[in-house]
Amino acid sequence: MKGHKKSPTGLKYTLLAKIPTVLPVLFIFVLIGLIVGLSGTIKGEKLRLKAEKKEAISTKQPTANVVLLDVNPTTIQDRINLPGVIEPWKKLSVLAKIQGTVIEMNVSEGDKVAKGQVIAHIDPADFLIALEGARATFELAAANQKRTKTLFDKGIIPPAEMETIEAQVKTSKAELKKAQLMLSRCKITAPISGVIRRLDAKEGLLLNVFDPIAEILEIDKVKAVVGIPESDVALVRNIEDVALTIQALNDREIVGRFHFLASSPDNGARLYRLELEIDNKDNCILPGMFFRAQIVKRTIKDTVAVPLFTVIKRQDRQYVYIEENGVARQLPVELGIIEDWRVQVTEGLSYGSRIVVEGHRDIDQGHKLNVVRVINDPLEVLL
Helix, strand or coil: CCCCCCCHHHHHHHHHHHHHHHHHHHHHHHHHHHHHHHHHHHHHHHHHHHHHHHHHHHHHCCCEEEEEEECCCEEEEEEEEEEEEEEEEEEEEEECCCCEEEEEECCCCCCEECCCCEEEEECCHHHHHHHHHHHHHHHHHHHHHHHHHHHHHCCCCCHHHHHHHHHHHHHHHHHHHHHHHHHHCCEEECCCCEEEEEECCCCCCEECCCCEEEEEEEEEEEEEEEEEEHHHHHHHCCCCEEEEEEHHHCCEEEEEEEEEECCCCCCCCCEEEEEEEEECCCCCCCCCCEEEEEEEEEEEEEEEEEEHHHCEEECCEEEEEEEECCEEEEEECEEEEEECCEEEEEECCCCCCEEEEECHHHCCCCCEEEEEEEECCHHHHHC
16 A cells, blocks of 8 residues: 655645744744843943943042052050059058057158157156166066075085076066067157158057057059959060059159069959059159059061051951052051051051052042152151
8 A cells, every 4th residue: 555645735734733833932032032132232331331431430530649658667566555553662550569658749641751760659657667677676686696606606505596596587687678678669660761641649649559550651662553354464474664654643654663463363353463663762653643554465576567547447348558550559458456556467568568648538449649748657647
């Protein structure tokens, strides 16, 4: 049997039947092509317009006047500024050693006294009487010993009796010395040289043993006391000198020498007591004055440091501007320690660069610069 062959009319009919199905697909492809082409055209137009706008702004943007700073190696210190208070080098309370009535006060509060100077007198009458009695007893015992010694040498009295007499002499001699000591204590003297901070005794006051008479401060040298945080104890352990500023003396600057660092904290604040020695021959520095201590924890040499105000911070970015070929270049930087108005730059800036220190707030990347002045010393920026 011969194969069946489709007629031309049937094939044409089949193609016409498929047209309604193919046309939507073709339309979609054409539409997608138009959208892609139009998107590319729009994007290109945007870039062109942006470039033209940038060029127009650059053309109209006035040249910025700036001051530059040469970046050179420098030294910066990591310091802590802590408050403290002045204390006397020594503070002693003078107490009564005997009982008696004060008959004379020889000093006033605020007076300077030397070691051994008489501060007050206690009525010595009772102690003079006791001394006379002790002296008489001793003289009698000494005379008795002398007579007994003669008889002992002749063998008239036994050794035991002679020993008893000698013991009486020693006892009476000790009582005499005690009476002399008690009488000497009627004169109250200063145990150290210093200033009378407080007088507790006054004429006519009956004192008992250990009653306070006066308080004396030694201030020819004083102690500057600072509380050191626990985190900084190891860093200040080996310091020698500390710069101090005393506000009450018109911000007078002095140097304190390391004297003592406590091995345990003084209080619940976990502060370790640091004592600094200060010479005070003129007695201008008084106990109780407050000061600020600049304690250097470490010194970093040959590093990069710039004025703190030259660093611009925007959101999570920080950067500076440098000058290159007459235009501004923005450099992201990483910062380190801060000392007063300077900050260390650990990354992003190198020696030889010229950083914009004036006018940097009015420029942007690529801004044309007019260099008014170039300085080498950062301090010139502050003038």
